[in-house]
Amino acid sequence: MFFFYTADSVSAASFVVSPGQMTLVTGQTKTIQVKTKGISKPSYSWKTSDRDVVTVSKGKVKAIGAGKATITVYEQKSKRKQIVAVTVNWKKLDAQAAFKSVNPSVTYIEMIDRNGDVTSLGSGFVTKQGEVVTNHHVVSGTDNERARIHFPNGMIYEAKYVKAVNEQLDLAILDVPQMVNIASLRTAKAGSTGSVIYALGSPKGINNTITQGILSNRRVYGGGLPYIQFSATVNPGNSGGPLIDQYGRVIGIVSWKRSDAENMNYAIPYEQLDTVLRKRQTISDIQQQLVEVPVVQGEGELDEQELNDTFDQADIIPYAQGSISGTTFDEEDVDIFRFRTNRNMKLVLLGAYGSQLAPYFKIGLYDVEGEPIQYSEEFDLEGNLIQGLVVNIAPGDYFMAVFPIEGLSATDYQETPYDLFYEFTTGESLISSNQFDKSQKLDRVLNDIRKKSVD
Incomplete structure (x- = not known):
């Protein structure tokens, strides 16, 4: 007895797949089940519409990346097909998984x-x-010529060129064509305020570091520029490292932190890189692009921004009268500021450090070449120890440095706040060489200081 597979039998054949649609997270696998009717020894082929989203082999589907795709199942004898719709979402990562996924592509730069x-x-x-x-x-x-780039796999590369740089946005892209076998990280826009984030980098030169926090505010502005505010702990050395979301995607570039507050840290949104003009140049060349320092004018408040521990990285003081808040991270931390005047003026400055720790920090004034002009003196003002400085200055550019001096234990210098209150004036001095002038004008200034301290 013989059986023939005729056109009529083909038309009567059918097969179904299960499930008809599926939702997966990246890395997850699932098998498509097939049931046939009226087909002897069916033969199937499988095809994905997007291999970047899902792959398929003998019915086993693997989620690769977020997105939507379809899996087409062909039955060769009956010439029939079925389609399975697949949606893939990124898998949420805990700190361990995020570190394992992202850290191989994070560098320590010297x-x-x-x-x-x-x-x-x-x-x-x-x-x-x-x-x-x-x-x-x-x-x-000023003297930088090259970057030495360390990867966690032990590879070290040197770069003498940048592909793009923007001082205002605080962004740079190093050109490292010889780099191999380093995975490119995924990127995304910042998610919802309150979502989990991670910061990776090399705080204080300690590489292979990750900290966890939340996205405190997905968009804030400072100086007219957008930032992402986040709470994960960062320190000097984290600058330039990635801020990633809970799916392991880079959403920002760690840039700075407020020194007068806890866990108020800021990253540049990753999409800002798209606005940076690409121009290949040497690292030495970009050092010649001098910062335009504005003439001090008006009144305002300034927060110290790390890194500012060299004359080349000095924070700019734009105001003729105001206050500066900062923090020393350890006994070697130096904070440097720069300002410009366009006429003969007198700088009057008062400074407080920690809780009655004024004897253990100094304020220095330097000329544009970095040569010292004058250092502050210690004063006891109504039982409060402060540093004071008054000096006549000619038109020009100047630097001011705040730095600890020895005498305390190492821990006493860590995360210790300081506040400076200053005024460029053409009037009489508020501070004599030995003691404070108990004038009505001084009382007014001190009241203003006390009010600002409370605010």
């Missing part, structure tokens, strides 16, 4: 000067082959 000395440290990361993203303030420095 900036090297013409003498071969390390001038500064920072972090960076890879989102495109041959490129390391970091901060402008990480690569900047």
Whole structure:
């Protein structure tokens, strides 16, 4: 007896797949089940519409990346097909999984000067082959000639060129064409305020570090520029490292932190990189692009922004009268500020450090070449120990440095706040060389200081 597979039998054949649609998270697998009717020894082929979303082999579907795709199942004998709709979402990562996924593409950066000395440290990361993203303030420095880039796999590369740089946005892209076998990180826009985030980098030069926090505010503005505010702990050395979401995608570049508050840290939104003009140039060349320092005018408040521990990285003081808030991270932390005057003026400055720790910090004034002009003196003002400085200055550019001096235990200098209150004036001095002038004008200034301290 013979059985023939005729056209009529083909038309009567059928097969169904289960499930007809599925939702997966990245890395997850699931098998499509097939049931046939009226087909002897069916033969199937499988095809995905997007291999970046899902792959399929003998019915086993694997989620690769977020998105939508379809799996088409062909039955060869009956020439019939069925389609399975697949949706893939990114898998949420805990800190361990995030570190394992992202850290191999995060770098520890040393900036090297013409003498071969390390001038500064920072972090960076890879989102495109041959490129390391970091901060402008990480690569900047008058004598910097090259960047030494360390990866967790032990590979070390040196870069003498940048592909793009923008000082205002504090962004730089190092050109590292010799870099191989380093995965490019995924990117995304910041998610919802309150969502989990992670910061990776090399705080204080300690690489392979991750901290966890929340996205405190997905969009804030400072100086007219957008930032992401987040709570994960960062310190000097984290600059230029990636801020990632709970799916392991880079949403920002760690840039700075408020020194007068806890866990108020800021990253540049990753999409700002798209606005940076690409122009290949040497690291030495970008050091020649001088910062335009405005003449001091008006009144306002200023928060110290790390890194500002060299004359090349100094924070700009734009106001003729106001206050500066900052923090020393340890006994070696120096904060440097820069300002410009366009006429003969007198700088009057008062400073407080921690809780009655004024004897253990100083304020220094320097000329544009970095030569010292004058240092502050210690005063006892109504039982409050403060530092005071008054000096006549000619038109020009100047630097001011705030730094601890020895005498305390190492822990006493860590995360210790300071507040400076200053005025550029053409009037009489509020501070004599030995004691404070108990004038009505001084009382008014001190009342203002006390009010600002309360506010």
